[in-house]
Amino acid sequence: MAGLQLQEGQSMQGLRWQVIFPFLLSWLCHSVSGQIHYSINEELRKGSFVGSLAKDLEINVKDLSRRKFRIVSKISEKYFSINLDNGNVYIADRIDRETLCRAAADCVLTFDAVVENPLNVFNVRIEIQDINDNPPAFIHDTLTLEMSEFTSPGAKFVLRKAEDLDIGINSLISYRLSANQYFALGEKVSSDGSVFPELILEKPLDRETQNKHELILTASDGGNPVQTGTALINIIVTDFNDNAPIFTQDVYKVSIRENIPVNSTILQVSASDEDEGVNAQITYSFSTNEKHVIQMFTINLRNGEIKTNTFLDYEENRYYDISVQAEDGGGLAAHAKVLIEILDINDNAPEISITSSSHLIPEDSPPGTVVALINVHDRDSEENGEVQCIITDNLPFALMSSGSNFYKIATKSKLDRENISSYNIAIQAIDKGSPELTSRKIIQLDVSDVNDNAPVFDKLIYTVFVTENNSPGASIFSIQVRDMDSEDNAKITYSIITKSNEEDPLSSYISMNPVTGVIYAQRSFDYEKSKEFNIQIIARDNGSPSLNSSTTLRICIVDQNDNSPVILYPSSEVDTFEMVPWTSEQGCLVSKVVVVDADSGHNAWLSYFLQSSEPSFFTIDQHTGEIRTSRVFQEKDIMKHGIVVLVKDNGIPSRSASVTINMVIADHFHQVLPDLSNQSNKEEPQSNLQFYLVIALALITFLFILTVIIAVVSKYKESKYSTPFGSLSTSLYPPVDPRFISQFNTGTLPLPYSYDVCVTLDPSEQEFAFLKSQHNVPVESLIDADNSGIEHETLKNSAVGTLISQFSSTLTFHAKSRD
Numbered sequence: 170m171a172g173l174q175l176q177e178g179q180s181m182q183g184l185r186w187q188v189i190f191p192f193l194l195s196w197l198c199h200s201v202s203g204q205i206h207y208s209i210n211e212e213l214r215k216g217s218f219v220g221s222l223a224k225d226l227e228i229n230v231k232d233l234s235r236r237k238f239r240i241v242s243k244i245s246e247k248y249f250s251i252n253l254d255n256g257n258v259y260i261a262d263r264i265d266r267e268t269l270c271r272a273a274a275d276c277v278l279t280f281d282a283v284v285e286n287p288l289n290v291f292n293v294r295i296e297i298q299d300i301n302d303n304p305p306a307f308i309h310d311t312l313t314l315e316m317s318e319f320t321s322p323g324a325k326f327v328l329r330k331a332e333d334l335d336i337g338i339n340s341l342i343s344y345r346l347s348a349n350q351y352f353a354l355g356e357k358v359s360s361d362g363s364v365f366p367e368l369i370l371e372k373p374l375d376r377e378t379q380n381k382h383e384l385i386l387t388a389s390d391g392g393n394p395v396q397t398g399t400a401l402i403n404i405i406v407t408d409f410n411d412n413a414p415i416f417t418q419d420v421y422k423v424s425i426r427e428n429i430p431v432n433s434t435i436l437q438v439s440a441s442d443e444d445e446g447v448n449a450q451i452t453y454s455f456s457t458n459e460k461h462v463i464q465m466f467t468i469n470l471r472n473g474e475i476k477t478n479t480f481l482d483y484e485e486n487r488y489y490d491i492s493v494q495a496e497d498g499g500g501l502a503a504h505a506k507v508l509i510e511i512l513d514i515n516d517n518a519p520e521i522s523i524t525s526s527s528h529l530i531p532e533d534s535p536p537g538t539v540v541a542l543i544n545v546h547d548r549d550s551e552e553n554g555e556v557q558c559i560i561t562d563n564l565p566f567a568l569m570s571s572g573s574n575f576y577k578i579a580t581k582s583k584l585d586r587e588n589i590s591s592y593n594i595a596i597q598a599i600d601k602g603s604p605e606l607t608s609r610k611i612i613q614l615d616v617s618d619v620n621d622n623a624p625v626f627d628k629l630i631y632t633v634f635v636t637e638n639n640s641p642g643a644s645i646f647s648i649q650v651r652d653m654d655s656e657d658n659a660k661i662t663y664s665i666i667t668k669s670n671e672e673d674p675l676s677s678y679i680s681m682n683p684v685t686g687v688i689y690a691q692r693s694f695d696y697e698k699s700k701e702f703n704i705q706i707i708a709r710d711n712g713s714p715s716l717n718s719s720t721t722l723r724i725c726i727v728d729q730n731d732n733s734p735v736i737l738y739p740s741s742e743v744d745t746f747e748m749v750p751w752t753s754e755q756g757c758l759v760s761k762v763v764v765v766d767a768d769s770g771h772n773a774w775l776s777y778f779l780q781s782s783e784p785s786f787f788t789i790d791q792h793t794g795e796i797r798t799s800r801v802f803q804e805k806d807i808m809k810h811g812i813v814v815l816v817k818d819n820g821i822p823s824r825s826a827s828v829t830i831n832m833v834i835a836d837h838f839h840q841v842l843p844d845l846s847n848q849s850n851k852e853e854p855q856s857n858l859q860f861y862l863v864i865a866l867a868l869i870t871f872l873f874i875l876t877v878i879i880a881v882v883s884k885y886k887e888s889k890y891s892t893p894f895g896s897l898s899t900s901l902y903p904p905v906d907p908r909f910i911s912q913f914n915t916g917t918l919p920l921p922y923s924y925d926v927c928v929t930l931d932p933s934e935q936e937f938a939f940l941k942s943q944h945n946v947p948v949e950s951l952i953d954a955d956n957s958g959i960e961h962e963t964l965k966n967s968a969v970g971t972l973i974s975q976f977s978s979t980l981t982f983h984a985k986s987r988d
Contacts, residue, residue, distance in 0.1 A: 204292040205282075207258070210300050211266040216259050219249065219295065222282060223256020226291055230256045236284040241524050241544060245280030249295070258293075266297045267334040271461075272490075274336065281544070283524055288542065290572045301339040301392025305331040307400040308458045312386070314368070314402065315500035317409035318376040326368040326413075327357055327504060329456050329494065331388035331398050338391040347385035352404075354386075360419045361506050363492070368402070376406040410448040410499030414440040421493075424510040427483040435466075438473040440495030440503055447498035456492035456504055466509075468493065475507065483513040484548040515553040515602025520546045521610035524575070532586040532616045541578040541612055542571065545598045553602035561595045561609070568596070578612070586616040587653040620658040620712025624650040626720040633688075636727045637696040646688045648722065650708045658712035661686070666705035666719065679704060679724070688722070696728040697767050730772040730820020738763035741828045751836050753798045759787065760830060762794035764816045774819035779812055780827070787812055787832065796830070808834050 207220045223230050228238070233253045240246050250261040270276030276297040283290050308329055316326070333341040344366040346354035351374065355367040366386060382404040389397045416438065423436045442449040453473040455462065466489070467478045473495070489509040496502040525542040547554040558576050560568050565582040578594060594612040599605055626648075633646040652659040663686045665679060679702070680689045686708075702724040709717040739745035739762070749759045766773040777794040779785055786806065788799045794816070810832040817825040 204294060206294050206296065208296040208298055209260075209264075210298045211264050212300060212302055213260050213264065215262060219258040219260060221256060222251065222258045222293065226282070228256065228284060230254070233284075236286050237525065238282070238284050240280045241283050241290075241522075242280030243522075245278050245295075248278060249280065251282070264297060266299050267303060269297065271459075272334070272336060283542070285525060285542075288539075288571065288577070290575055292573075299336050299339055301335055301390060301394070301396060303334040303339075304396035305333040305341045305388035305390055305398035306458065307331045307386075307388070307398060308456065309400065311401045311403060313405065313500065315405045315407045315410065316370070316374060317411065317499070318374045318406050319409035320370055320374060320411065322370050322372050324370045324411075325355060325357070326370075327502060328366045328368055328386065328402070329400075329502075329504075330363065330365045330492075331400070332458065333388075333390050335390065335392065340390055341388055342391040343389050345387045345389070347387075349382065349384055351382060352384060359504070359506065363506065365504060368404075374406050380406045382406070405500070407499065410444055410497070410501060412443040412448070412497075413501035414442045414451050414495040414497050414503040416440045416493075416495060416503050416505040419505055421505060421507045422510070423508070424512055425477075425481070426512045426514055427481045428514050428516060429477055429481060431477055431479060433477050434474055435477060435509065436475055436507065438468075438475065438493050438495070438505060438507065440473070440505075442497045442501075444497060444499065448501075450498040451495050452497075454494050454496070456494040461486065462489060462491055465489065466491065481511055483511045483550070484517065487511050487513075513550045513553060515549055515600060515604070515606055517548040517553075518606040518608040519556045519558075519598035519600050520548075521558075521596055521598050521608055522546070523610070523612065526612060528613065529615050529617050530580070530584070531619060532584045532621075533619050534580060534584060536580050536582055538580045539577050540566070540580065540614055541594075543576050543578065543596060543610070543612075545574050545576065547598075547600050549600065549602060553600060555601045556598050557601075558596060558598045561597045564592060564594060566592070566594055584616050586618050586655070587622060589616065590655075591615045618655040618658050620654055620710065620714070620716060622653040622658075623716035624652045624661055624708040624710055624718050626650050626708070626718060628720065630721045630723060632723045632725060634725045634727050635690065635694060637694045637729045638731055639690050639693055641690060641692045643690055644687045645690050645724070646722065648686045648688065648706060648720070650686075650718070652710055654710065654712065658710055660711040662709050662711070664707055664709075666707055678702065681706070694726045696726045696769070697732070700726050702726075728769045728772050730768055730818060730822070730824055732767035732772075733824040734764045734766045734775055734816045734818055734826045736762065736764050736814075736816060736826050736828045739828055739830055741826075744831060745829070746831045746833055749798065749802075749832055749834050751802050751834055753802065755798055755800050757798045758795055759798060759832070760796040762789070762796070762814050762816065762828070764794060764826070766818050768818065768820065772818055772820035776817050776819070778815045778817065780815050781812070785812065786810060786834075789814060802834055806834065810834070 205220075205222065205225055209217075209219055223233060223238070228236075233251075233256055238251060238253060238256070240249060240251055246261075248260065248262050248264050250259055251257070252259060264278075266276050269278070276299075278295045278297060280293050280295075281290050282293055312328060314326060316324075331341055331344075333339070341364075344354055344356070346352065346368075351370065351372055353369045353371050355369045357365045357367045359365065366388075368384075382402075384402040384404065386400045386402055387397050388399070389395050417440070418438075421436055421438055425433075425435050429435070438453065440451050440453070442451055452470050453468050454470065455466075455468055457463075465478055465481065465486075466475055468475050473493070475491075475493075488511060489507075491507040491509065493505050493507050494502050495505070522544045523541060524544050527540045530538065530540055543558075545556050545558050547556050556574075558568060560566055560578075565580055565584060566578055567581040569577045569579060571577045576596075578596075592614045594614060596610045596612065597607055598610075599607045627650075631646070631648060635645045639645070648663070650661055652661060662683050663681055664683060665681050678691055678694070680691050681687070682689070704722045704724070705719055706722055707717055707719040709715050739760075747760050753759065762777060764775055764777075766775060775794070776791050777789045778791070779787065779789050786799055786802070787796055787810070789796050794814075796812075796814075811829055812832060813827055813829050815825055815827045817823050
């Protein structure tokens with residue numbers, strides 16, 4: 170039966186429960202510690218009602234879930250449960266009083282009922298009442314006694330008693346013996362109060378008449394209904410054995426420490442028998458069927474030595490009451506009691522259990538915020554079970570006592586998640602035993618973030634170099650910020666700060682991924698237009714309120730070699746003529762090529778070269794573009810030279826430009842006019858050129874044969890001359906350069922070179938000038954160094970003979986012009 174039990178001395182019409190230790194725990198939380206008593210029978214069905222705990226504690230049933238109403242106990246949690254809907258306590262599992270408390274007079278289960286907000290702890294004691302659920306039982310179902318036929322009537326034989334695991338009135342009450350004519354049943358009370366059945370012989374036995382008797386011994390308890398147990402007594406009638414064994418003590422007492430080694434001898438019982446032979450041979454045994462005794466101890470059958478069979482534990486059993494029997498060879502037995510007291514040692518470290526814990530706390534929580542409630546328990550007794558609890562590390566948390574064996578953990582200063590985001594609070598419990606034992610418990614506490622840190626850029630100014638002509642849409646830079654906050658407070662959004670009044674907004678050049686911070690080029694950059702951009706970037710977090718910071722990104726455009734050199738002088742659109750005096754010395758400056766390159770740096774470093782597969786009369790400075798004579802001119806040198814100037818920059822790959830300069834070697838302006846006048850004939854149709862080439866080839870062949878003939882005739886006369894045309898020379902004219910005749914082979918001078926500048930044809934002008942169109946030069950008064958015009962006119966008007974005559978006249982005119 171369940172019911173509320175008041176403390177002794179109080180009236181049943183008084184308080185339903187009594188508060189034992191009410192007090193104010195701290196300024197943070199108010200806890201009340203009280204004690205409630207209930208009494209129930211064992212073996213109640215699962216779900217049976219125990220008591221209205223919430224009602225008895227005067228707690229509103231509606232607040233039970235919010236206040237986390239619960240049981241705190243490792244043992245009682247198995248047997249009891251609380252219904253949060255009505256606050257009642259119910260049976261959660263089968264309760265067997267004999268298993269929990271064995272033969273103890275009082276069997277009480279306790280647990281702590283805990284509520285929060287505010288925090289209160291109540292002690293609940295539930296007394297388990299015994300019911301008659303165990304019948305008396307004998308150790309052996311069959312008892313065998315050997316009695317001598319000479320046993321006198323009135324002899325008493327003590328039998329093994331029956332055991333009943335119940336207590337009080339439910340335990341063993343009486344014995345009865347089945348009907349017979351020889352024996353009666355009596356009782357023997359030992360010094361400790363134990364009752365043993367005695368078999369009393371009422372009349373002499375006659376072995377020859379009946380050598381065996383079978384009796385039924387019945388043990389009854391006082392329960393309702395009464396339960397019984399029986400044993401069969403076999404009495405074998407033997408020859409005379411008139412002395413039963415006698416123990417040296419009726420009760421043996423010994424105290425041993427719980428850490429005694431296994432198989433240690435704790436005591437030795439002894440009994441004596443005045444008989445001789447087999448009747449004096451004594452056998453010792455435990456007169457009990459309790460499993461925990463048989464498991465813990467063994468007794469030597471011959472000498473009565475009792476040893477430990479396994480490790481003892483004071484916290485499991487503090488004492489043992491063992492009945493020992495000494496039986497002789499004739500079946501007579503004596504009984505004694507062995508009381509073994511177990512002494513406690515400090516073999517149990519304190520146990521720390523977490524009753525309530527918050528795994529997450531905001532970093533802006535005020536000092537004094539409670540984060541956990543712990544319970545500390547030590548199974549040892551007295552000083553070995555007294556525990557002191559501390560926080561081992563220097564952490565911003567304090568440990569405050571909150572009733573018996575309960576402690577609260579609260580903050581003692583402000584927290585900073587960016588400094589320490591998680592705490593492992595190490596709780597150490599130390600008992601007062603010798604040596605002292607300790608235990609540790611780690612409580613992990615994470616600090617949740619608040620948005621108290623703005624994003625931070627690594628630099629105030631970032632510089633990135635981007636090569637021009639980049640691919641539109643390609644990423645050129647990635648910028649990141651550090652935000653010491655977490656989760657949404659650390660989610661960053663990037664953006665570019667633009668001005669609405671900009672003529673060419675940066676958005677047309679640059680875009681930015683707002684999530685990753687990657688910067689992309691919207692279009693290709695041109696170094697020649699813009700060499701640098703400065704953009705403002707702002708980073709905002711996703712906290713509330715949002716925090717931000719900004720930085721400057723300097724984008725420097727790196728030049729690529731995407732521009733070829735541009736020749737300013739001489740112009741490549743018109744033919745350029747430069748007049749070089751015959752008297753020029755070696756290294757004389759005759760012209761200069763003027764070139765510009767829109768690129769910069771190495772890409773704009775220019776080098777000048779003359780394109781020629783033969784030795785040239787001119788050289789060009791590789792770095793300045795100045796054209797100079799390579800040697801002193803001779804009379805035999807060709808008058809007109811077309812040189813090609815190649816200009817290369819230093820880029821990779823290199824770019825180049827070229828221009829052709831016509832160098833005319835003459836001392837006076839009028840000497841070059843006839844040759845230049847023939848420039849108009851260059852426009853002759855290409856269709857007539859092949860015909861002229863055939864005629865020229867035939868002429869060259871003829872001249873070659875003529876030269877050979879003249880050389881044979883005059884080989885001993887004019888050996889100092891190198892040309893077969895020496896007969897044409899006079900004192901008025903210098904020898905004609907035979908290479909001049911070679912001009913007729915193709916009709917044009919070879920043009921292996923190109924130049925960049927020209928000088929004015931008028932000697933009065935001493936500066937460089939760009940040439941105008943060719944038609945501005947009087948054709949009729951210029952000398953054409955290219956004789957294609959003469960050859961063309963001659964071939965049209967006469968045959969080969971006429972051509973030779975005209976060629977001779979031309980040589981004469983040329984000699985006069987040189988003069």
